[in-house]
Amino acid sequence: MSTDFQQAREALGARLRELRLSARGGRLTGTQLAQHLGWPHSKVYKLEGGRQTATSDDLRAWADAVGHPDAFEELDARLKGFESHIRSWRRQLAAGHRPVQDSWNVEVSRTRVIRAWEESVIPGMLQTADYARAIFLRYANLHGTTRDTDEAVRSRLRRQEWLYEAGHRFCALVWEAALHALVCSPSVLAAQLDRLAGVVGMDTVELGVIPLGASLKVPTANAFWVLDDRLVITEDWHAELWLDDADSIATYLRVWNVLRESAVFGADAQNVIHRARHALNTR
Template sequence: MPISPSSSAQAARERVAQRLRDLRADAGITGSELAERCGWTHPKTSRLENARTPPTPEDIRRWCAACDAEDQAADIIAQSRDAESQYGEWRRKVRAGLKRLQDSYVELYQATEVFRIYSPTLVPGLLQTEGYARALLSANSRLLGIPDDSDEAAAARVERSRVIHEPGHRFVMLIEEGVLRYQLGDSDAMAAQLGYLLTAGALPSVSLGIIPSATRERVLWPQEVFHVYDDTLVSVELLSARVRVTQPSEIELYIKAFEELRAMAVYGAAARALVLKAIDALG
């Protein structure tokens, strides 16, 4: 069964739409009547009720007033905002700069005891060196068409990563072997990054697994980048957005996928050998 990273966000929107439908039904009015009371067209009512268009706070206030349920407006507005936060476009999230985005994760990191991270394309952020992070974040700035604050953002990323040295946290990280070959920055920056993997991978709190490219008969194909925070939240990184998965059934699916990927990885001396081979290949 394929994983749908946006389904949690859509399900949250649909729960908001269901509450609006229930209010209208409880008030005993039709969609056309509600539209007239709200001062908009009937098609808009239909779009809101079927979760095709997210309601604005003003839409919700008008809807509740039309149904004589003003006391429910604040709660539904809060629920709607939470639903929309589950799907966050990178362009919106980085308006204030990439450094601000790095800082926004600190509270979540401090509150998480067990991190599960799978990355098929990049060194996980918690294990990135400043040079590697700078090259990556500079490329992101160019792609998103925003001012390049990659120097400050890279420093902030390294600073937030100090959590791996703090007690009370455990990190289980998986990467595909190809990550060791995808060069970001110059050869010196990449060599420093690979060298740091050898150091960080030996920390007592860190389990670093590498899935060899030569793995035969894979039980699961490479997935998108995802992070599991304890057993309560999954963050999926897409090209255009980050998706927050909160439905227990979907979190369970991601954890199952993580364990299947983990079973194909090598650890310890075998993982170190793959990293050293990649360092040698840099010439």
Template sequence: MPPHPSSHVSSRVQRAREALAGSLREIRKDAGLTGRELAARCGWSESKSSRIENARTPPSDADIQAWCRACGAEGQAPDLIAANRQSAEAHVEWKRLQRTGLRRLQESTGDLYRETKTFRVYVSDVIPGFLQTAGYASALLSSIADFRGTPDDVSEAVAARMRRNEVLHNGGRRFSFVLEESVLRYRLCSAETMAAQLGHLLGAMDLQNVAVGIVPFAEQRAVWPMPTFTVFDDRRVHADTLDAASTLTQPSQVELYARAFERLSQAAVRGAASRALIADAVASLV
């Protein structure tokens, strides 16, 4: 019998904690300290150091700061603290989020969307959720619900997505999108629905707070097509895979994805050139 999904999530959390414990152990060894010496510098018991190093006790943010300070490795503390915080939530399985239906998944990011000022979105597979029409979203979410066997609440999920996407019309927020040309060509819905979706995309490009770049098939590129990801300000990344949505908060991880977005953005065409690609995609639907 396959393991229960919750045990799968639990094992991932444990592996993340073990990785963090291993990093702290290496920092101590690199500093040439014994567990007892580190404990003395931190002002706690030697057994506490042992429990943290063996992933039996999750350290607090203050514990990590004290550990790194005692080892002269203060610069490593921010990444380790971020890793510690995300160990229980960083790799949230889509199935667990979706088991009560897709509407809940759409609403789960509402606060994050309202709090973020700058969105950087790269997509290689589908039209970004922010830019979807109700018809396109309905076709896409229906296929997801069918594939995953989740409760059929597609109409409610689409309505939730449309409400969530109202943030696009808030002039105080900036949106930068980079799409692979393939996104314009994939047939995930009827030709009529796709034509309406591409027309909606053209309209969104007129918004003052929205920038859309498209990487052409024929572009000589410095980086390869990547899985879809979104960077929220400079503090959080959502990176999607088939089985999971990874939430990344370590400063080095966010910087990596921000750098990837910049490289991908450099390969994109904009303005008249991007509109021409969309027009060609519309023409191919006939």
């Protein structure tokens, strides 16, 4: 998680500890507070140490238990300030694209199941080097950032090694429009589509394609990734948004499952990819 986010979580933890030590009925140990709340004692120490994100209910229970119910509004305001963390592209890309890819690699390395939705590009975990290079160059031009393209590509491709490790599962949904988008040269897109068709059937990959003519229960909207039901990463033109609160994660999982209902898989997905490949040949 980002330094800003972790510092905010640690600051909230320090405030919780302060309230515990100044409890109205006399200072409480972590074990005593845990027993009073019916929590594992480890939860108290994780919250105070900034190693776990509190929920609003956790904060209300804590404030009541230590005899400071009036502190709840302050605690909840702190929580709402960091449960969704905006990582602006201006700040993130100041040193180029490679550091951003390295941050992603850290999060992916401690994840077992990834659910991804991409509406306009091929998911990074399945990109060829040339396709990834074209994407990075497009965004470097847009944001006027450092051109560390080769380093960024190498970092993204290292992340793909995750796909070949036992116990991992990459569940990707892609809108058919992404198969036709010429964000690169036709020859690079052709090779990318061949790569995409080749991953269908991999033990660690479930690839679903939503055909352009499919009935949609929700608009396609922005791309997003859900890592192990603990973190959602989504992005817009100005920033990347990291969400780890339970409500947001549940919302994105619900959206992903609804989108999945419109997707085709296996041989049907390959047919959609092959049609896009054939259309590319006839341009």
